[in-house]
Amino acid sequence: MNGFEEKIESFLVRTVPLPASTARDWEDVVRRSGMPARRLKRAYLIRRLVPAFVIAVAFIAVGLIAPWQHGRSFTSSAVAERALVAIGDGPVLHAVVRTPDGGRTYVDLATGQETPQLVTTEVWYDKDRRFVHRQDGINGHVFLDYLAKPFASGKPKDWPERMPYIPSLDPALAGFVDGYRSALENGDAHVTGAGTVDGHDVTWIELTFFGNEATERVAIDQASSLPIRIERVNKGKIEQDFDVVSIETLPEGSGNFSKPEEDVSPTRWLGRDQVTTISQENAVQALPGALWVGKSISALELSSVARARLMTQTNESASSYETGIELHYGDGSPGRIWGDESTASEKPKGSYVWLLEATISNPVYWTSRGLDEEPPAGSMLTDSGDREPYDGFMVKDGINITILASSPELVLAAARVLTPIRP
Amino acid sequence: MKEKSTRLDDLERLYRERYPYFVQVARAVVGNEASASDAVQDAFAQVIRKRSSFRGDGPLEAWVWRAVLNAALAAQRRGGALDPFELAPEPGTNDPRDEDEEIRAWVAALPERQRLMVFLRYYADLDYRAIATALGVEVGTISATLNAAHAALRRSFSAAKEVSQ
Numbered sequence: 001m002n003g004f005e006e007k008i009e010s011f012l013v014r015t016v017p018l019p020a021s022t023a024r025d026w027e028d029v030v031r032r033s034g035m036p037a038r039r040l041k042r043a044y045l046i047r048r049l050v051p052a053f054v055i056a057v058a059f060i061a062v063g064l065i066a067p068w069q070h071g072r073s074f075t076s077s078a079v080a081e082r083a084l085v086a087i088g089d090g091p092v093l094h095a096v097v098r099t100p101d102g103g104r105t106y107v108d109l110a111t112g113q114e115t116p117q118l119v120t121t122e123v124w125y126d127k128d129r130r131f132v133h134r135q136d137g138i139n140g141h142v143f144l145d146y147l148a149k150p151f152a153s154g155k156p157k158d159w160p161e162r163m164p165y166i167p168s169l170d171p172a173l174a175g176f177v178d179g180y181r182s183a184l185e186n187g188d189a190h191v192t193g194a195g196t197v198d199g200h201d202v203t204w205i206e207l208t209f210f211g212n213e214a215t216e217r218v219a220i221d222q223a224s225s226l227p228i229r230i231e232r233v234n235k236g237k238i239e240q241d242f243d244v245v246s247i248e249t250l251p252e253g254s255g256n257f258s259k260p261e262e263d264v265s266p267t268r269w270l271g272r273d274q275v276t277t278i279s280q281e282n283a284v285q286a287l288p289g290a291l292w293v294g295k296s297i298s299a300l301e302l303s304s305v306a307r308a309r310l311m312t313q314t315n316e317s318a319s320s321y322e323t324g325i326e327l328h329y330g331d332g333s334p335g336r337i338w339g340d341e342s343t344a345s346e347k348p349k350g351s352y353v354w355l356l357e358a359t360i361s362n363p364v365y366w367t368s369r370g371l372d373e374e375p376p377a378g379s380m381l382t383d384s385g386d387r388e389p390y391d392g393f394m395v396k397d398g399i400n401i402t403i404l405a406s407s408p409e410l411v412l413a414a415a416r417v418l419t420p421i422r423p
Numbered sequence: 424m425k426e427k428s429t430r431l432d433d434l435e436r437l438y439r440e441r442y443p444y445f446v447q448v449a450r451a452v453v454g455n456e457a458s459a460s461d462a463v464q465d466a467f468a469q470v471i472r473k474r475s476s477f478r479g480d481g482p483l484e485a486w487v488w489r490a491v492l493n494a495a496l497a498a499q500r501r502g503g504a505l506d507p508f509e510l511a512p513e514p515g516t517n518d519p520r521d522e523d524e525e526i527r528a529w530v531a532a533l534p535e536r537q538r539l540m541v542f543l544r545y546y547a548d549l550d551y552r553a554i555a556t557a558l559g560v561e562v563g564t565i566s567a568t569l570n571a572a573h574a575a576l577r578r579s580f581s582a583a584k585e586v587s588q
Contacts, residue, residue: 004577009545011526016451016546019443026435032468272567273574 079191079203079220086225087176090249093125094256095173097230097242101138106379107392109416117381120245124255125173131257145260173230176247195219197229198243272324274309280327283307284421287325289399290357291418297353298413300330310358310365322358324365329353330406348406353414354389356402361393365402380415382408394418434474437484438467445491448546452495452539459495466494485556488547492539492557529576536560537568544569 101117117138124133133147192206202219219229230242283290286307295302308324330352356365375381380394389404392411396418405411442463449459470490530538536558543554555562
């Protein structure tokens with residue numbers, strides 16, 4: 001925090017100081033929640049009986065936490081039992097899963113064919129210590145790498161010091177180290193039937209957690225007894241699905257829990273100012289190689305051309321500046337970038353195509369992560385799904401260009417006809 | 424039902440460890456400590472009821488902050504409480520420096536969401552990612568907005584200095 005920010009903090013704290021009061025009655029919170037009295041009583045008893053509970057755990061831990069060590073006499077969960085055997089009985093889970101990256105998709109400009117981007121997540125989870133090491137990457141580029149431990153230490157590098165962090169793992173994955181049997185026994189998980197996933201015959205296990213509001217379905221390959229698909233289901237709709245690339249358990253004390261060497265996603269401060277209307281001829285001077293789609297596209301006339309100063313600063317670097325060029329076709333006026341709340345822009349009223357260009361991928365123009373995600377030549381990256389403004393990002397002739405438009409068809413049409421600006 | 428008891432315990436631990444900060448931010452929104460404290464109680468009651476919807480994708484605390492802010496805003500709208508940042512400083516309690524007044528005016532003029540960003544940044548010491556989760560917006564929005572707001576305040580400082588000189 002610099003001196004300027006310290007002034008702000010000092011003033012705010014003097015105006016509204018940190019109260020000296022300690023926490024109020026937690027039972028009052030629980031009562032307000034409407035939780036049944038018997039649960040409240042149970043919570044109270046748990047706190048009072050913690051010492052006895054801890055001792056009891058020492059005796060029954062093996063039965064609760066490592067059910068597979070009892071052999072296979074428990075027939076009510078035979079499928080989960082076989083899956084547990086297949087992945088081993090170690091306390092450390094190591095898994096690699098893939099999932100579609102939201103709506104991020106490469107679109108081939110020539111054919112229009114879409115290739116959804118997949119995020120690969122590799123996770124090591126130590127059940128006993130509650131350590132989680134997770135790495136998320138796309139196309140071999142790791143964009144998230146953190147080691148998390150319960151409270152105080154091992155939080156992500158930029159995590160606030162006072163902020164507790166409670167590592168957790170996807171319940172369906174954690175199940176393989178915490179034991180599906182207990183979930184099956186208490187009715188939170190059950191075998192729902194058979195099916196086929198990617199040509200594999202599978203048995204589906206369904207996990208229900210917390211008040212039947214959300215469930216996860218796990219497909220167990222009948223041949224290998226390994227999980228190959230996890231689906232998160234909420235109110236009957238699949239919210240997210242993971243393909244399990246590999247899964248295994250490791251012995252105590254193993255797994256990759258080494259501290260990440262560097263912050264792979266440094267905080268970036270962004271800025272955009274000095275927006276000035278210019279002629280299309282001056283656009284080429286401001287940004288050599290600047291692109292456009294001609295004087296009109298799909299009956300939308302070029303309505304304005306503007307130049308802007310873009311600023312990027314990371315945690316420890318000095319500010320860097322570059323020039324951005326912004327072309328509006330149809331509805332739109334200089335200075336507006338719809339979707340960026342900091343500009344307080346309003347939704348355009350009619351059809352439009354906006355071209356936002358710079359020599360590097362500036363997050364002001366393309367706000368999601370991704371300085372290292374240049375789409376392959378002849379394709380663009382889209383991230384908007386079914387939300388307006390529809391977008392596309394591509395690199396052409398050394399120019400990074402973001403296209404915002406009122407329809408996905410207009411985005412693709414513009415991407416296909418980009419050409420250097422001609423007077 | 425291990426997960427249920429663990430999640431409830433996590434919430435209780437968070438409540439006990441961070442209670443003063445929740446009340447501080449709520450008070451900055453609501454205007455008085457009693458209403459702020461009530462808002463925090465209501466917010467935690469809400470997250471207990473809704474804890475099944477917490478997916479573990481982000482920090483639990485950021486998720487709870489969202490509930491606290493919503494409860495505080497609801498209390499503010501119900502009660503019409505005084506805005507602490509629009510009040511004149513009480514005599515003898517503040518050093519009426521120009522910069523203080525600049526910051527006060529700056530905070531008072533901020534739109535609601537930007538003001539919440541500032542509170543979470545400076546009172547709760549949350550980073551941009553956690554603020555984004557708490558407010559349900561993209562991280563880039565937080566950095567861009569705070570940067571723009573800081574720039575505006577810096578300009579205001581500079582202008583004040585020029586006038587005084």
